[in-house]
Amino acid sequence: MVASAGPGARVAHDAAVDGLRRARTASGQVQLGKPSSNLFRFTDRDTGRAATRLDTSALDGVLAVDPVARTAEVQGMATYETVVDATLAHGLMPLVVPQLKTITLGGAVTGLGVEATSFRDGLPHESVLEMDVLTPAGELLHVTPDGEHADLFAAFPNSYGTLGYAVRLVVELAPVRPFVKLTHHRYGSAARAATAIEDLAGSGTDFLDGVVFSPGEQYLTTGEFVDTPMPGARISDYTGQEVFYRSLRRRPVDHLSVRDFLWRWDPDWFWCSRAFGVQQPLVRRFWPRRYRRSDVYRRLVALDQRVGASNRVRTALGGTPEEMVVQDVEIPVERLPAFLEFFHAEVGIAPVWLCPLRLRGERTWPLYPMEPGRLYVNVGFWSSVPERPGDRWAHNRLIEEQVAALGGHKSLYSTVHYGEDEFWAHYNGEAYQAVKQRYDPDGRAPDLYRKVTGR
Secondary structure, eight states: EEEOOOHHHHHHHHHHHHHHHHHHHHSSEEEEOOSSSOOOOOOOHHOOOOOOEEEEEEEESEEETTTTTTTEEEETOBBBBHHHHHHHHHTESSSSSSSSSTTTTHHHHHHHOTTHHHHHHGGGGGGGEEEEEEOOTOOOEOOOOOSSTTHHHHHHOOOOOOEEEEEEEEEEEEEESSSSEEEEEESHHHHHHHHOOOOOHTTOOOOEEEEEEEEOOOOOOOEEEEOOTTTOOOOTTTTTTTOHHHHHHHHEEEEHHHHHTTTGGGGGGTTTGGGTTTTSSSHHSSGGGGGGSSSHHHHHHHHHHHHHHHHHHHTTTTTOEEEEEEEEEEEEEGGGHHHHHHHHTTOOOOOOEEEEEOOOOSSOTTSSSTTTTOOEEEEEEEEEEBHHHHHHHHHHHHHHHHHHHHOOOOOSSSOOOOOHHHHHTTTTTTHHHHHHHHHTOOOOOOOOHHHHHHO
16 A cells, blocks of 8 residues: 555645746746755855755655555655655665765755665666656656656756756665664775675675775675574664764674664764764763764854864964865776775875765666766765865865776765866766756756856
8 A cells, every 4th residue: 555645745745846836937046945965065055155045845755655666756855864764664765875864865866876785776866767857947847767858867867956856756665674784894905895895796785885994994894684683682873872983893793773774874974073073972972962963064064164164273273274075986896996095195084985886777877977787886085184285176186087097987066176178078068968958948057067166
């Protein structure tokens, strides 16, 4: 039996979408009025340079879950936290659940998202069956893989709202079991870890990701659904005093409830909560549990970027301002050791997240060209390093150059420093412009290059 939010929710959904259509057809620039963001381009939203905000507050729910068909009908601004709560009640989850609670379904599809099922199930947009898209011109289109607007369906991932906003999506779901058993495998070199990634990605494990602490210390974590924990095993809880990433070094085998597993990274924003002292036992004890969340930390970072507090303090104390280096890049698995060698030598941030991924099927996606069947590794690093004198973004540009040299790709949720010609060479400008011309002929939304660079 389909679990539905009811006819009232449908009426409210239609009314909210109609309101967005009217606002979208009005003159002037508009942007989504979301209560939180997982982007690290601190421009309009965070600096106060405001376009007209579209009210999306009525588009943040789950309209229906079909346990038989294993699908969910979801509004575009629904967060994965909301969707997971609705689907776990039926013993199901989205095929890929990005690791932060306030990432929205629409955001993960028009942007990108990865997690520990991506080695098998690809990226979030690959499990979308259909969606309703509000175009920059104010048209509401029903978009499917093979329908009239198949070109928009294919180009939507990695378009970051420049081709329209998904207001409703139908996505596939996968069955879960009550617990996840984790096994942490340590490797003494990046080369050994890369070889192990290839082996483990074909082993039938349910989940696979990893952490690099140093050139001589990397861990890969395999996860296996289980109905009950091993005899005598404890069920860990990383929403309290303990911090998940530290457990990789201490507990070779661990158990989490399926919900706590899906959100294992969120209470500490991976390891980034340490910048706020939240991993110090005394601070953690008095930091309310409800505020140990990635969206809280991100708002603190946005405030700092807006007022420049941390760099002012560093300068006042005789130190050097720091360059924010917050990026996720996809590197072919066989070239992972070369990238990590470069990264340790030239950037030096640690820890670093590893998340293997490959496209789910043979279909390709023009704005993020990955080879079907090829195994990549998402490398995530989120911190800051001392600025090079006179060059505020030197490390970020160096990373972009190395990623391109190794045949990789870079996600666009953070700062982008490519020149325009180079950018379009990496992100298939010819394909993008054709779709942009069809669905936004008057240029009512910025193009992708200007959206992600702010130029």
